[in-house]
Ligand SMILES: Nc1ncnc2c1ncn2[C@@H]1O[C@H](COP(=O)(O)OP(=O)(O)OP(=O)(O)O)[C@@H](O)[C@H]1O
C-alpha cells in the first residue's frame with residue numbers, strides 16, 4: 001500500500017536537442033510536483049515533449065538543466081525505483097510471459113525463490129494467470145500491454161511511468177485496461193504518470209491533468225479532477241472537466257479534438 005515514498009519534484013526543467021548544429025529547445029521551464037500515490041495525466045499535441053519528459057524522469061537521458069528530484073534526491077541514471085511502459089510493449093519475442101516479467105527483476109537483490117514469487121504475484125495482479133508460459137506472439141495487444149505493465153511494476157517501483165500505453169488498442173480493450181490500471185493503482189498506491197492523447201482517458205484516471213503546449217514544450221495549464229472513483233463518463237461534472245481540458249487546445253488540433 002501507499003507509503004511516503006514517491007514524491008517527484010521537477011524544478012525549472014529545460015531540455016534541448018542539437019539538430020544539425022542548431023539548438024532545438026524541447027522543454028521550457030517545466031515545474032511540476034507530484035505527491036506520493038498521486039495519479040497525473042499528461043496531454044498535449046504531438047511533439048510537445050511528453051516522451052522526452054518521461055525519458056528524463058526515468059533517467060534515460062541526463063543532459064538537461066534544472067532539477068528532477070525523487071524523494072528529495074536528484075535522479076541519476078535509470079533505477080529500479082522507476083518503472084516505465086512504452087507505447088509499443090517492447091516484449092522480447094524469445095522469452096515467455098513470465099520470463100519477460102522477470103526481466104524487471106534482473107538487477108534486484110532477491111533470491112530466485114523471491115523473484116519467482118514476485119513474478120507470480122504480478123501475473124495475478126494483471127490477470128494473466130494461465131499464460132505464464134505463453135510467448136508474446138500468442139498474446140493479444142491488450143495482453144501484451146498487461147505483461148509490460150507487470151514488468152514495470154514487478155520490482156515495486158516508487159513511480160510508474162506510462163507513455164501512451166493503450167494508444168494502439170481498440171476502444172473496448174482500452175476501456176477495460178483503464179479499469180485495470182485504476183484497480184492496480186489503487187491496490188499499489190503507486191505514484192503514476194500517464195501520457196495519453198485521449199483527453200477522456202486523462203480525466204477518467206488522473207487526479208490532475210497537465211496540459212502541455214508545443215514549440216518549445218511547456219505546461220499550459222494543470223486541471224484538477226476532484227471526482228471520486230469510480231468515475232462516470234456520462235456525468236455533467238465529468239463532461240465539464242473534459243471540456244475545460246479540451247478548451248486549452250483551441251482550434252489548433254482538430255485531430256485531437258476528434259479523438
Ligand atoms: N533524440 C532526439 N534528437 C533530436 N530531437 C528530438 C529527439 N527526441 C525528440 N526530439 C524532438 O523533441 C520534440 C519532442 O519530442 P517528443 O517525442 O518528446 O514529443 P511527444 O510529445 O512525445 O510527441 P508524440 O505525442 O508524437 O509522442 C520533437 O520536436 C522531436 O522532434
Ligand SMILES: [Mg+2]
Pocket residue numbers: 050051052163
Ligand atoms: Mg511521445
